[in-house]
Amino acid sequence: MISKIFRLLPILLICFSLVSFADDPAYVVFYNSGKAAKIVLGKAVILKKGDQLYKTDQISIPDQTQLALVCANFSVVQIKTKMNKLVNDLPSCAKQNTSASSAYFKYIWNSFAHKHVTPDKDPRAYMKTYGAVSRGNSFSKLYIDTIYYNNGPLKLYWKQGRVAEVEVYNAAQDGDVIFKSKAAKYAKLDSIALKLKKPGKYYWDLKGEQSANKKVFIFLNALAYQKLRNKVLANAITTSPAETAYLKAFVLEENHLLTDAAYYYKLATQLAPTNEAYAISYAKFLP
Amino acid sequence: MFKYLFKRDTLFATLAVFLVMGFFSFIPINTHFLDPIHLALSDFDYNDLAYAKMHKNENSPTDTNIVIVNVGQGNRQDIAAMIATVDAQSPKAIGVDILFNDKKDAIGDSLLSTLFSSNKKLIGAYNINAQGGRGYFYKQSTNKGFANFVGQEEGVIRHFTPVEKKEQVPAFAVAVLKVADVKNYEELLKRKQTTEIINYKRKADKYLIIDGMDLIAGKAVPSVFANKIVLLGYVSSNVNDVEDKHFTPMNEKYTGRSLPDMNGVFIHANIISMMQDQDYIHRMPAWLMWSIAFLLCWLHMSLFIKDYLENHLWFHLLAKIAQIISAVFFVYIGLLFFHQFDTQMNMVATLAAIILAVDVLYFYEAFATWLHKKKGYKTIFTHKHD
Numbered sequence: 224m225i226s227k228i229f230r231l232l233p234i235l236l237i238c239f240s241l242v243s244f245a246d247d248p249a250y251v252v253f254y255n256s257g258k259a260a261k262i263v264l265g266k267a268v269i270l271k272k273g274d275q276l277y278k279t280d281q282i283s284i285p286d287q288t289q290l291a292l293v294c295a296n297f298s299v300v301q302i303k304t305k306m307n308k309l310v311n312d313l314p315s316c317a318k319q320n321t322s323a324s325s326a327y328f329k330y331i332w333n334s335f336a337h338k339h340v341t342p343d344k345d346p347r348a349y350m351k352t353y354g355a356v357s358r359g360n361s362f363s364k365l366y367i368d369t370i371y372y373n374n375g376p377l378k379l380y381w382k383q384g385r386v387a388e389v390e391v392y393n394a395a396q397d398g399d400v401i402f403k404s405k406a407a408k409y410a411k412l413d414s415i416a417l418k419l420k421k422p423g424k425y426y427w428d429l430k431g432e433q434s435a436n437k438k439v440f441i442f443l444n445a446l447a448y449q450k451l452r453n454k455v456l457a458n459a460i461t462t463s464p465a466e467t468a469y470l471k472a473f474v475l476e477e478n479h480l481l482t483d484a485a486y487y488y489k490l491a492t493q494l495a496p497t498n499e500a501y502a503i504s505y506a507k508f509l510p
Numbered sequence: 511m512f513k514y515l516f517k518r519d520t521l522f523a524t525l526a527v528f529l530v531m532g533f534f535s536f537i538p539i540n541t542h543f544l545d546p547i548h549l550a551l552s553d554f555d556y557n558d559l560a561y562a563k564m565h566k567n568e569n570s571p572t573d574t575n576i577v578i579v580n581v582g583q584g585n586r587q588d589i590a591a592m593i594a595t596v597d598a599q600s601p602k603a604i605g606v607d608i609l610f611n612d613k614k615d616a617i618g619d620s621l622l623s624t625l626f627s628s629n630k631k632l633i634g635a636y637n638i639n640a641q642g643g644r645g646y647f648y649k650q651s652t653n654k655g656f657a658n659f660v661g662q663e664e665g666v667i668r669h670f671t672p673v674e675k676k677e678q679v680p681a682f683a684v685a686v687l688k689v690a691d692v693k694n695y696e697e698l699l700k701r702k703q704t705t706e707i708i709n710y711k712r713k714a715d716k717y718l719i720i721d722g723m724d725l726i727a728g729k730a731v732p733s734v735f736a737n738k739i740v741l742l743g744y745v746s747s748n749v750n751d752v753e754d755k756h757f758t759p760m761n762e763k764y765t766g767r768s769l770p771d772m773n774g775v776f777i778h779a780n781i782i783s784m785m786q787d788q789d790y791i792h793r794m795p796a797w798l799m800w801s802i803a804f805l806l807c808w809l810h811m812s813l814f815i816k817d818y819l820e821n822h823l824w825f826h827l828l829a830k831i832a833q834i835i836s837a838v839f840f841v842y843i844g845l846l847f848f849h850q851f852d853t854q855m856n857m858v859a860t861l862a863a864i865i866l867a868v869d870v871l872y873f874y875e876a877f878a879t880w881l882h883k884k885k886g887y888k889t890i891f892t893h894k895h896d
Contacts, residue, residue, distance in 0.1 A: 354774020
């Protein structure tokens with residue numbers, strides 16, 4: 224019996240080594256909305272659900288095509304942009320350590336190593352809770368409680384490089400989310416306005432920051448915006464070109480017309496590049 | 511029981527209990543996470559039972575020295591108007607329990623900036639652990655205090671630090687007291703406590719609350735502020751509104767998941783009331799608590815040894831019953847001191863010693879018998895159990 228096992232052993236070893244040489248597919252096609260294809264011997268073979276893609280395969284994704292691929296760890300990669308690439312160069316599957324055992328022992332180790340301090344010895348370590356209501360807890364360097372907007376590029380950057388999603392509501396209280404942006408380090412107001420389409424009064428907040436006082440986004444038509452801007456700029460004093468631009472920017476910012484404020488701050492810094500005050504004011508609009 | 515009280519073995523076994531406790535305390539790793547009871551009750555203090563079940567301070571009268579102004583959803587201009595209206599009535603101090611984190615509207619900011627920099631009765635609040643600066647009016651504020659409490663993050667608030675030692679800055683309630691009542695402020699400093707236990711006496715219904723918007727609309731009688739400590743803060747409109755709301759020992763549900771029960775402004779008000787009335791919670795000194803623990807453990811040890819030697823059949827049952835009765839009784843004694851005399855007795859050492867006593871007795875008995883055989887050590891554990 225034992226001699227039989229020993230005779231079989233080399234065969235088993237060869238089998239195992241062959242298995243280890245076999246290359247696993249990098250992806251399995253889950254969805255192809257257009258004509259995304261694999262290039263085989265110079266010919267495009269349209270991908271279909273269930274097709275396997277290996278690292279050495281080349282794929283071609285035309286315009287307006289969405290290709291969803293399932294990774295080996297069951298996460299999904301979605302590609303929407305036009306490309307012609309090797310599978311190896313595609314966005315990598317996020318490899319997360321999902322092992323229950325490793326997560327448990329990591330927790331045990333962290334718990335063992337966690338230093339015990341008492342409030343009497345180190346009160347500061349226990350002073351994270353504060354008993355005061357916050358007013359004006361802004362996540363942007365700009366005053367963004369109210370924004371008047373018509374068109375033009377404008378990005379609101381979040382403080383400390385935070386990545387967040389913007390949620391736009393149709394009502395100040397208990398409204399429905401009518402638009403949700405992608406998580407980013409900024410909100411692109413022109414893109415939001417494009418999605419909202421209709422001028423009107425909208426309310427917004429960052430996801431996870433929702434409060435009783437939502438921020439107001441007033442999307443005006445061109446005529447109404449022009450009228451408001453002219454009214455605001457009527458108060459700006461005219462002096463030197465740089466200072467005039469800065470004063471215009473200041474009153475526009477104070478009156479929540481941020482697109483034009485950004486334009487005039489930029490103009491002021493271009494006209495007087497050495498002026499620190501102008502640079503600081505304009506920096507609020509930059510990352 | 512007293513038959514074995516003065517036996518050498520009783521004393522040594524008792525000492526062994528404290529040696530074991532000392533040994534446990536020197537283990538450099540944290541094993542609490544393996545204890546489900548510790549995890550479940552990690553934010554629980556036996557003294558919370560004094561509020562929740564023994565109705566401590568339930569009959570405290572309304573504090574007429576403090577008036578709360580609810581700022582609600584008022585903006586900065588509204589808040590500035592509220593402060594001006596209150597200030598016109600000559601209050602003792604005006605504590606603004608609001609964090610103004612950033613710049614807002616130019617008019618409101620300008621009004622508040624002027625008030626904070628020029629009004630010596632006005633006290634601002636800030637978050638001492640804030641990452642992005644301590645607020646828009648921090649620098650120009652003449653008087654200010656940190657609004658932070660001491661406790662687990664978003665846990666039950668039982669303590670506060672009167673003065674942060676590193677920066678030597680006062681807590682918000684202490685800064686208010688300094689302006690309103692110098693005598694009691696100095697008394698507080700004399701105590702030299704790193705942390706004080708908050709003697710909660712009043713829920714929101716025991717303070718006079720004026721709606722800020724009514725105040726500026728002329729619907730409230732402003733004369734109520736004359737010679738009072740006025741705190742401007744946020745008062746929740748309903749139980750589900752948890753903005754600036756915290757867990758306190760006065761929460762009816764004293765353990766497990768529940769809704770926070772007290773707005774920050776009322777916690778500050780309770781602290782101010784306590785300091786004004788000099789109604790502090792006292793702590794029994796550690797040496798006294800350890801002495802009590804040792805004495806009680808000694809008594810228990812003599813009882814356990816008696817049962818172990820003379821009534822071994824029933825020893826386990828009797829020991830467990832004695833441990834349960836003792837635990838209930840000593841927790842009751844601790845609560846009674848807290849409830850009646852505002853004194854916190856830390857009975858943890860006593861309870862731990864009594865609980866460990868039986869197990870340590872086994873070890874001691876084996877060790878004493880071994881010593882008896884090897885070295886001729888005289889011990890009461892040499893004869894057969896009854």
